[in-house]
Amino acid sequence: MPGFKMPLEGKKVGCLGAGAMGGALLEGLVRSGLVPPAHLAASDVREDRLRFLSSKLGIRTCTENVSLVAESDVVILAVKPPQVPAVLEEVAPHVRVERHLLVSIAAGVTTATVERRISGPVRVVRVMPNTPCLVGSGASAYCLGRHATPADGEIVAAIFGAVGRVVAVEETLMDAVTGLSGSGPAYMFLLLDAFIEAGVRVGLPREVARVLAAQTMLGSARMLLESGEHPAVLRDMVTTPGGTTAAGLFALEHGRLRAVIMEAVAAAVRRAGELLSDGEFCQPAGTDNRAAFRRQNSPSNDREFCQRADTDDTVAFRGQNSRSKER
Ligand SMILES: NC(=O)c1ccc[n+]([C@@H]2O[C@H](COP(=O)([O-])OP(=O)(O)OC[C@H]3O[C@@H](n4cnc5c(N)ncnc54)[C@H](OP(=O)(O)O)[C@@H]3O)[C@@H](O)[C@H]2O)c1
Numbered sequence: 293m294p295g296f297k298m299p300l301e302g303k304k305v306g307c308l309g310a311g312a313m314g315g316a317l318l319e320g321l322v323r324s325g326l327v328p329p330a331h332l333a334a335s336d337v338r339e340d341r342l343r344f345l346s347s348k349l350g351i352r353t354c355t356e357n358v359s360l361v362a363e364s365d366v367v368i369l370a371v372k373p374p375q376v377p378a379v380l381e382e383v384a385p386h387v388r389v390e391r392h393l394l395v396s397i398a399a400g401v402t403t404a405t406v407e408r409r410i411s412g413p414v415r416v417v418r419v420m421p422n423t424p425c426l427v428g429s430g431a432s433a434y435c436l437g438r439h440a441t442p443a444d445g446e447i448v449a450a451i452f453g454a455v456g457r458v459v460a461v462e463e464t465l466m467d468a469v470t471g472l473s474g475s476g477p478a479y480m481f482l483l484l485d486a487f488i489e490a491g492v493r494v495g496l497p498r499e500v501a502r503v504l505a506a507q508t509m510l511g512s513a514r515m516l517l518e519s520g521e522h523p524a525v526l527r528d529m530v531t532t533p534g535g536t537t538a539a540g541l542f543a544l545e546h547g548r549l550r551a552v553i554m555e556a557v558a559a560a561v562r563r564a565g566e567l568l569s570d571g572e573f574c575q576p577a578g579t580d581n582r583a584a585f586r587r588q589n590s591p592s593n594d595r596e597f598c599q600r601a602d603t604d605d606t607v608a609f610r611g612q613n614s615r616s617k618e619r
Contacts, residue, residue, distance in 0.1 A: 298326070298450070299443065299446040299447045299449070299450045300326050300327055300366075300447060300450050300451070302331075303327070303331065303365045303366055303447065304331045304332075304333070304363060304364045304365045304366070305321065305327050305331065305332055305333075305364060305365070305366045305368065305451065306332075306333040306334065306335065306360040306361065306363060306364030306366070306367050306368070307332075307333070307334045307335070307360075307368045307370050308334075308335050308357050308360055308361070308367055308368065308369050308370060308371065308379060308383070309335075309336060309369065309370035309371035309372075309375070309379075310334035310335070310336040310338075310341055310342060310345055310353070310370070311336070311338075311341070311370065311371075312423075312426060313370050313397060313421060313425060313426075314334060314336075314368065314370035315334075315341075315345055316425045316426045316430075316455055317368060317370070317425070317451060317452075317454070317455060318332055318334060318345060318349055318351060319348075319349060319455075320425070320428060320451075320454035320455035321451065321454050322349045322350070322351070323428075323454070324454040326450060326451075326454055329349055329350040329351045330352075332349070332351040332352070333351060333352040333353065333354065333360055333363055333364060334346075334351060334352075334353050334354075334360070335353070335354050335355060335356060335357045335359070335360035336353075336355070337355065339355060342354070342355065357379060357382055357383050358382065358383055358386050361383045361386045361387060361392070362386060364392070365391060365392065365393065366392075366393045366395060366447060366451070367383075367387075367392055367393070367394050367395065368395045368396075368397065368451070369394060369395065369396040369397065369398055369406070370397050370398075371398065372398070373398045373399055373400055373401055376396070376398045376401050376406075377409070380406065380409040380410070381409065384409055384410050384411070387410050387414060389410070389412040389413055389414045389415070389439075392414065392415070393415045393416075393417065393440070393444050393447060394406060394410070394414060394415065394416045394417070395416075395417045395418075395419060395448055395451070396416065396417070396418050396419070397418075397419045397420070397421055399420065399470065399474070400470075400564070400567060400568055401418070402418065402463065402466075402568075403416045403417070403418045403435065403436070403437030403438065403440075403463060404437070404438070406418075406437070407437055407438060407439070413438075413439040414437075414439060415437065415439050415440040415441065415444050416436075416437030416438075416439070416440055417434055417435070417436055417437060417440050417444055417445065417447075417448045418434065418435050418437065418463065418466065419432055419433070419434040419448060419452060420432065420433050420434075420466055420469045420470055420473070420474050421452060421455070421456075422473050422474055422476060422477055423477045424456060424477060425452075425455040425456055426455075428454075428455050428456060429455075429456050430452065430455045430456030430457070431456055431457055431459075431473040431476070432452040432455075432456060432457070432458045432459075432473075433458070433459050433460070433461045433465075433466070433469040433473065434448050434449070434452065434458065434459075434460055434461070435460065435461055435462060435463040435465075435466060436460075445460055457517075467561050467564040467565050467568070468561050470560065470561065470564040471557045471558070471559075471560035471561035471563075471564060472557050472560075472561075474560075475557075475560045479553070479556060480509065483509070484505050484506055484509060487501070487505035487508075487509075488501045488502050488505050489501075491504060491505060512526070527541075
């Protein structure tokens with residue numbers, strides 16, 4: 293179309309932190325062809341990770357965050373939340389407000405927090421992605437900071453659209469997003485686990501039950517998104533009066549499944565709010581029972597940079613004070 297410009301055209305995109313999420317975004321951008329590899333870069337403290345990404349994707353890599361910022365128009369902040377203060381302090385003097393767009397995916401770090409660490413009216417967009425971004429089927433929500441423009445929103449929508457679906461929300465809804473889609477993959481895996489066990493219980497080989505359960509969830513979700521129909525309409529298509537599905541649905545209603553799910557999401561949203569307001573008790577990912585508490589070098593009272601109840605899979609942070617208070 294004459295005159296139509298892709299939001300990312302000519303932009304150099306750098307990922308500061310190239311772990312699971314940063315790597316997924318870079319891969320999505322390369323695969324979709326939205327940004328040529330020559331316009332993509334990553335910085336990380338892990339040289340092995342950088343070597344892997346550079347040989348797999350053909351992008352530029354470096355261990356100096358400052359060089360990455362100097363080379364990029366769009367900087368995606370993709371380190372863990374406890375590492376954000378140190379990283380912002382390091383790169384702040386090199387951020388040019390007229391040039392750079394900062395995109396933070398750090399869970400629980402508000403746009404105002406990032407803005408305060410940079411002098412001048414920097415454009416910041418905050419995004420809450422989820423783990424299915426790793427397979428190109430993520431669900432991400434973003435909100436604009438004080439100085440970000442609708443055009444910045446389009447840039448972010450294009451980047452996260454390369455690894456799934458994207459919606460825009462007000463920042464006040466970010467905790468709700470965390471409770472629904474951020475933590476959501478864990479709920480879906482719990483349900484899938486239950487369906488697989490249910491299949492095994494009624495005699496199906498485990499692998500058969502696994503494929504049937506997962507493909508049924510995938511296919512049902514696609515039908516919902518692609519048809520635009522209300523879920524009740526799609527449910528009715530499977531439910532013959534007096535039939536097998538009606539019997540199964542009754543058992544689920546009897547067990548209060550819908551109420552339990554609503555309670556679960558509300559509990560996660562409440563927890564997200566608590567973690568944001570209680571910075572001394574920074575907690576690990578609510579959805580990860582492998583996470584070990586780990587003290588970081590960040591200031592123990594930096595209330596703005598707590599780990600949030602999202603889908604993070606490794607690091608947790610607890611300030612020194614919180615340790616002693618808990619005992
Ligand atoms: N994973 C998810 O599902 C998910 C969902 C929503 C939001 N998020 C957010 O996405 C962000 C990244 O998560 P992730 O799962 O991708 O984490 P990750 O796999 O740990 O990636 C972070 C990378 O940054 C590196 N790093 C640490 N300090 C650094 C520094 N000073 N400079 C440059 N690189 C540094 C880490 O190296 P080391 O491993 O050596 O520390 C690691 O390679 C987090 O803020 C998280 O809240 C993640």
